[in-house]
Amino acid sequence: MKTTLSEPIREPIPTINPKLCLNCGACVAACKTGAIELVASGKEEIHPVIDEEKCVRCGYCARACPSEAIKYGEILPRAVATGKALVIDPKQCIGCMTCTRVCPSKGAIKVGKVSKLPYIDPAYCARCEKCMDVCPSTAIKYTTRTTASRKFNRIHTMEIASEVLEKETERLAEAASKINSILENIANDISTSHDEKSFEIDVTDRIMDEIKEIMAKDVEIDEIVDIIEKTKAKRSIISLEEKCIGCGACVDECPVNCIELEMPAPITIGEECVYCGKCVQACPVEAISLKEEFFTTKDDRILFIRREIKGPRTGEVIPDEMICQACGICVNRCPVNALNLKDDKIIVDQGACISCGECESICPVNAIKLKIN
Amino acid sequence: MDIKFKKSKDALNKDIQGKYMDLEAIEGPRLDIGKCKLEGEFITISPECVRCNLCAEECPVDAIAEAKSTRQARVLENCVKCEICAQTCPIRCINVMESTTTIDKDVKYHLKDLKIPHRILRMKNIEVDKEKCKACGTCVRFCPTNAIKVDETAIIDTSRCIGCGACANVCEEGAIKLERELGPVIKTKELLIDQDACVACQICEENCPTEAIRLEDEKLIFSEDKCILCELCSTKCPVGALKLERLSHES
Numbered sequence: 051m052k053t054t055l056s057e058p059i060r061e062p063i064p065t066i067n068p069k070l071c072l073n074c075g076a077c078v079a080a081c082k083t084g085a086i087e088l089v090a091s092g093k094e095e096i097h098p099v100i101d102e103e104k105c106v107r108c109g110y111c112a113r114a115c116p117s118e119a120i121k122y123g124e125i126l127p128r129a130v131a132t133g134k135a136l137v138i139d140p141k142q143c144i145g146c147m148t149c150t151r152v153c154p155s156k157g158a159i160k161v162g163k164v165s166k167l168p169y170i171d172p173a174y175c176a177r178c179e180k181c182m183d184v185c186p187s188t189a190i191k192y193t194t195r196t197t198a199s200r201k202f203n204r205i206h207t208m209e210i211a212s213e214v215l216e217k218e219t220e221r222l223a224e225a226a227s228k229i230n231s232i233l234e235n236i237a238n239d240i241s242t243s244h245d246e247k248s249f250e251i252d253v254t255d256r257i258m259d260e261i262k263e264i265m266a267k268d269v270e271i272d273e274i275v276d277i278i279e280k281t282k283a284k285r286s287i288i289s290l291e292e293k294c295i296g297c298g299a300c301v302d303e304c305p306v307n308c309i310e311l312e313m314p315a316p317i318t319i320g321e322e323c324v325y326c327g328k329c330v331q332a333c334p335v336e337a338i339s340l341k342e343e344f345f346t347t348k349d350d351r352i353l354f355i356r357r358e359i360k361g362p363r364t365g366e367v368i369p370d371e372m373i374c375q376a377c378g379i380c381v382n383r384c385p386v387n388a389l390n391l392k393d394d395k396i397i398v399d400q401g402a403c404i405s406c407g408e409c410e411s412i413c414p415v416n417a418i419k420l421k422i423n
Numbered sequence: 424m425d426i427k428f429k430k431s432k433d434a435l436n437k438d439i440q441g442k443y444m445d446l447e448a449i450e451g452p453r454l455d456i457g458k459c460k461l462e463g464e465f466i467t468i469s470p471e472c473v474r475c476n477l478c479a480e481e482c483p484v485d486a487i488a489e490a491k492s493t494r495q496a497r498v499l500e501n502c503v504k505c506e507i508c509a510q511t512c513p514i515r516c517i518n519v520m521e522s523t524t525t526i527d528k529d530v531k532y533h534l535k536d537l538k539i540p541h542r543i544l545r546m547k548n549i550e551v552d553k554e555k556c557k558a559c560g561t562c563v564r565f566c567p568t569n570a571i572k573v574d575e576t577a578i579i580d581t582s583r584c585i586g587c588g589a590c591a592n593v594c595e596e597g598a599i600k601l602e603r604e605l606g607p608v609i610k611t612k613e614l615l616i617d618q619d620a621c622v623a624c625q626i627c628e629e630n631c632p633t634e635a636i637r638l639e640d641e642k643l644i645f646s647e648d649k650c651i652l653c654e655l656c657s658t659k660c661p662v663g664a665l666k667l668e669r670l671s672h673e674s
Binding site for chain 2: 144145146147148161164166167203204206207208210211212213214215216218219220222223224226227228229230231265268269270271272273274275276277279280372373374375376377378379382383394412414415416417
């Protein structure tokens with residue numbers, strides 16, 4: 051087998067624009083390796099030519115050119131392996147950023163995200179000393195190349211670490227914002243797969259497992275402090291046909307008039323129901339079943355609870371002024387007109403309130419909490 | 424929302440090694456990162472997004488990719504964390520998460536969502552064009568308050584409508600006309616300027632997305648009404664002359 055190695059890839063050499071070039075020879079004088087020569091042949095005028103073999107791609111010629119005829123790439127490759135290099139002393143640096151503006155080699159002076167101060171990458175710096183000349187606090191000095199590299203390395207690793215951490219935190223925040231819909235799915239799933247009248251299920255592990263699924267593999271959940279704050283209680287009502295005697299006691303009690311005595315079913319409960327529980331209490335034969343399902347926490351565990359509501363409850367409606375966007379639909383939907391909008395704030399008439407919880411469940415921004423006594 | 428995650432330091436070191444690139448590479452990355460603490464803020468949109476695109480409309484720097492009926496709105500990389508979207512979202516599905524990352528024995532991430540005040544949003548008038556409506560029911564799927572029913576055409580219960588405009592936005596026929604009232608942006612933060620500390624580096628001026636801050640005769644000129652209270656100038660200022668402080672909003 052025969053393997054032929056290709057030529058190593060090299061940075062392109064600086065280019066000289068003949069239209070701008072004054073043929074002054076400044077680049078020839080600036081070149082440290084004698085790679086530029088002024089050439090004149092019979093037909094052509096005298097002009098500089100760069101020898102690709104001799105050129106170390108340092109960019110000195112580009113800086114020396116008085117007419118900006120020499121263009122040099124944005125990246126300066128490693129040109130010198132030993133010797134001296136420039137460093138910025140962070141203790142002396144005042145953060146004026148003048149160095150970053152005068153530096154002709156893009157990428158040589160970086161600005162730290164953590165320290166917010168500039169630092170020099172010795173691999174890109176061509177030691178033109180422009181930054182040194184302009185630094186108002188003489189923070190830029192020469193040191194050995196090894197020291198410069200070590201100093202750069204320390205800051206650079208920290209910068210990478212902060213970048214890695216930031217990306218990771220962003221992904222975690224993205225995952226955390228999906229928790230609410232995970233909870234909703236779990237609630238729906240449990241709700242449909244259980245038909246007991248009331249139960250209490252510890253869902254902590256299930257929630258943990260489902261959150262883990264949307265996270266990176268090497269990250270674990272350390273502690274769940276509070277994730278159920280945005281969940282709402284869900285209520286449902288059904289009339290039990292086999293028990294109902296069609297007496298009509300519930301019809302008059304309903305604050306939204308959504309119960310009708312109708313054949314063939316003895317009663318129908320309409321969609322306008324606010325689940326206040328008055329009908330449940332009025333029914334002489336327990337033919338109406340009103341249920342509530344919600345998440346709660348107990349001793350650091352998250353529970354999903356279903357329970358029966360036996361009748362009207364008492365409690366307190368607490369609107370959160372800060373979150374409320376004053377859309378007013380709770381005012382519209384309140385069956386007993388206990389809510390009012392005044393100067394874009396919700397005023398609750400606690401005396402009139404029947405603690406049905408309709409306002410809490412309809413609020414699009416979770417700004418109302420019903421505290422049941 | 425308040426949740427903590429953790430990850431081993433070895434896993435972090437592996438990530439750093441993977442990202443490390445140095446032309447001189449005398450010794451490779453220095454993995455002796457000691458104890459440190461980083462703080463940050465992230466804006467995320469939950470999957471509950473109703474595609475109303477009010478956030479994208481209100482974003483002063485166009486950092487939100489508009490939602491389509493098949494895809495929720497998305498925060499782009501040029502987000503400046505002014506939090507206007509979180510104040511505007513009619514269903515509070517845009518979260519402002521404050522993060523604290525600490526490196527000690529392990530790497531620990533603490534994420535907590537901030538309570539952001541809401542701008543006023545109210546429906547003024549909403550109408551369905553009965554000629555245009557094809558009763559496809561797409562609007563019903565996205566209405567956050569179940570205010571729409573579809574019979575022969577869509578019927579909107581105005582007592583339930585909050586004026587988010589999700590229905591009008593997803594309607595392919597443009598059959599829903601909405602008029603709404605949107606309140607002013609609430610000032611939740613304050614930019615504190617220390618003229619004496621300023622070194623006139625112009626970084627704030629260069630980064631400000633709304634030209635609210637500029638240097639004139641080495642002094643900072645700040646126009647409060649242009650400022651959107653984003654984090655750019657204060658996080659980039661090398662000398663801490665600009666500080667963004669959260670006002671307490673206890674009601």
